[in-house]
Amino acid sequence: MTDFLLLAFTFLIAGVIAVPIATRLGLGSVLGYLIAGIAISPALGMLGVDVVSIQHFAEFGVVMMLFLVGLELEPQRLWAMRGRLLGLGGLQVLGTTLAVTLVALALGLGWSVALTVGLVLSLSSTAIVLQTFNEKGMMRSDGGQAGFSVLLFQDIAVIPMLALIPLLALPELVEAMSHAGDHGADGHGEALSLVAHLPGWAAGLVTLASVGVVVLIGGFLTRPLFRFIARTGLRELFVAAALMMVIGIALLMSLVGLSPALGTFIAGVVLANSEYRHELESDIDPFRGLLLGLFFMTVGAGINFVLLFSDALLMIGLTLGLIAIKAAVLYGLAIIFKVRGSNRWLLALGLAQAGEFGFVLLSFTVANAVLPGDIAERLSLIVAMSMLLTPLLFIIHDKLIAPHFSSEQAERDEATIEEIHPIIIAGRGRVGGIVDRMLHAAGFPTTVVDYSYAQLDMLRAFGMKAYFGDATRPDLLHAAGIAEARLLVVAIDNRDQINALVSYALQTYPDLHVIARAVDRDHVYQLYELGCRDIIRETYDSSIRIGRSAFEALGIEHERALEMARTFDMTDRRSMIEVADVYDTTIPAHENKELVARVKAIAEEWEPELRRKMDDIRLGRADRD
Known part of the structure; x- marks a missing residue:
């Protein structure tokens, strides 16, 4: 018990x-976990901790993550992704397997070993990529949707890989393992399986x-299970039921030789329209976060530095290769499937x-005599090192590639802004789209600038005109005619970008009327x-409209509910103005005593x-007044 508590304390403090x-340095949480794992690796060695065993346990965080991803995907949306799922995902696995196999053959490995290496290294890290995608929005x-399609196909591809790999066993390794078994079995039985001794057709049916x-x-x-549990009013029972379902499905998939992550993903998709979806998300997400963090730390702790330093140039070269x-x-x-701009680099x-x-x-x-132990150990090091370098690749994309592409694209698109109107709308998503439609309906033409290729392609398909570009760039705003504009509507959904655009517009064009979208109450004070x-x-x-509807649902007449909503609105706006002059954006609101x-x-x-x-x-007393 003491050893377990010491181990838990070591992981938590790191x-x-x-x-x-x-995170504060902009490196992301994944790299933080990896560095923490590297830092505590010596301590784990002194404690005699089996990092691999902990890693297998922590991989359940990936299972939970795929379940939560499935909850966000309705079946119709998943069906709409089938082209990229099968095409982009399938070609990525085949293309990478072929390329790595050819390199392995060139390095002198046999064809079966080379093919196995290609299959193993064709897969990417679902845990790191999806975690980073979610953190960075x-x-x-x-690029995020394309990447998700590839990762999902890879999870599915693990199943045929598990069936194919035993067929590539090396005779000499099989013979050596059989001799080792004759002279000293370890006493452990085979892993429990429902299909291990069944004929192929029966295993398929199972x-x-x-x-x-x-x-x-x-x-x-x-639904009936969670409805029954919800009546008890005990939150801990709901958490236990959610964990029971995820663990049970993962166990069932393992028993029939399928990927547990794939099984829980399917369950998540089925539950995407359930009224208990959000409750399941909130119950499972903390466990998912803790287990994923533990998994990333075990990856860092599992790096074999002795092997790395013994042949550093070769191992680093193979990893970068x-x-x-x-x-x-x-x-x-990405070029073939028309993933454009910086999204292409994001995927790559x-x-x-x-x-x-x-x-x-x-x-x-x-275990199946396909790879020699020394080759497998070197491949494990390459896998771990490539995962360790992934956050740095995201930093390269964010800091170097995306801004460079944005600059080039904005310069190219300046010439395409042919129609300059007195109203500029920055961002045409959920908010900007409604504003744009209202203004057009009233006869006010607009110049729309958006930074989403997918959004602009959709608009153009319906005959609507919009321009690609980063609306925070002064040169693009100049090309859109901001110097002559009467009104700028800032409808983008990124707080920092909104602040940057509003600040530049008001400082450079003080007579310009700016309507800005605020993310929350604190953002109002910043603007x-x-x-x-x-x-x-x-x-x-x-x-406010929901509150008015609540009044009406409680029996208050429509006109009186409207007046009550207006009264609350006026009071709330007055109170915000009253405190605006003492609001300090440099410190948290609850720490500002004034x-x-x-x-x-x-x-x-x-x-x-x-x-x-x-x-x-x-x-009704106000009516009599």
Whole structure:
């Protein structure tokens, strides 16, 4: 027990120290976990900890992550991805396997060993890539969606790989293992399996039946189960049921030789339309985060520095060569599948590493006499090093490639902005799209600038005109005619970009009227400090409408509910102006003593008055006045 507590404390203290530092430096949490694992590696060695065993346990974080990803994907959306899923994903696995196999043959390996190496290294890290995509808000980008399609196909491809690899066994290794077994068995039985001793057709039926059971559980049994548990009002039972379902599905998939991650992903997709989806997400997400963090730390701790330093140039060269091969294959496929701009590089660099399933396959190849132990050990080091370098590849994309591409693309697109209008809309997503339609309906032409290829392609398909570009760039704004514009509507959804655009526009063109989208209440004060006075909170008006509907649902007449909503709105806006001059954007709001005192004073003064006004309207006393 003491050893376990010491081990847990070691992992936690390393993560708590390294991850915040890495995140603050802009390196991302994944690199922080990897560095923490490297730092505690000597301590784990002294404690005699089996890092590989911990890594297999922590891989369950990947299983949970795929379940949560599935919850975000409705079946219709997954079907819409089938082209990229099969085409882009399938060609990536085939292309990378072929390229790595040819290199391995050139290095003198036999064809079966070379093919096995190609299969193992064709996979990328689902854990690192999806975690980074989510942290950086890239998941919904074109590159993020393409990367997800590739990763999902890779998870599916693990199944035929597990069936193919034993057929590549080396006779000399089989004979050596049989002699070793004759002279000293380890006493451990075979892993429990439902299909191990079945003929092929029967194993296939059992596998299909297992997938059917997963769909049945997700589609029909979870609702009555969670409804029954919800009636108890005990949150811990709901958490236990959610974990029970995920662990049970993962166990079932393992017993029939399928990927546990694939099984839980299917269950997540089936539950995507469930009313319990958000509860499942909130219950499982903390466990997913902890296990993924533990997994990344074990990858860092598992790096064999003795082997690395004994042949450093070769191992580093092979790792960089693998990254270059995978990036080249992905970049070529990105061109074929029309992934454009910086998204093309995001796909190529983001998935250029080997993956966590590589460790699983390498153990499998050694157990089935396919790869010699020394080659498998070197490949494990290459897999770990490529994963360690992945956060650096994302930094290269974010800091060097994306800004460079943005600059070049903006310069090319300046000439395409042919129609200059007095109204400029920056961003045509959920918010900017409605504003644009309203203005056009009233006869006001607009110049729309957006930084999403997918969005612009959709608009052009419907005959709507928009221009690609980063609206925070002064040269692109000049090309769009901001010097002569009367109105700038800032509808992009990134807080920092909104602030940068509003600051530049108001400082450079003080007579320009700027309407800015605010992410939340704190963002309102930031924009106010920048000089903007026409600020719209993105969820505020919809919240006011929900409150008005709540009044009506409680029996209040429509006109009175409208007046009550207007009264609350006016009071809230007045209170924001009252505290704006003491709001300090450099410190958290709750640490600003002057702000806290002002808010409390306003609440004590205004809340009774607001309550009286609302009561007067609700009871009809305001009408008599």
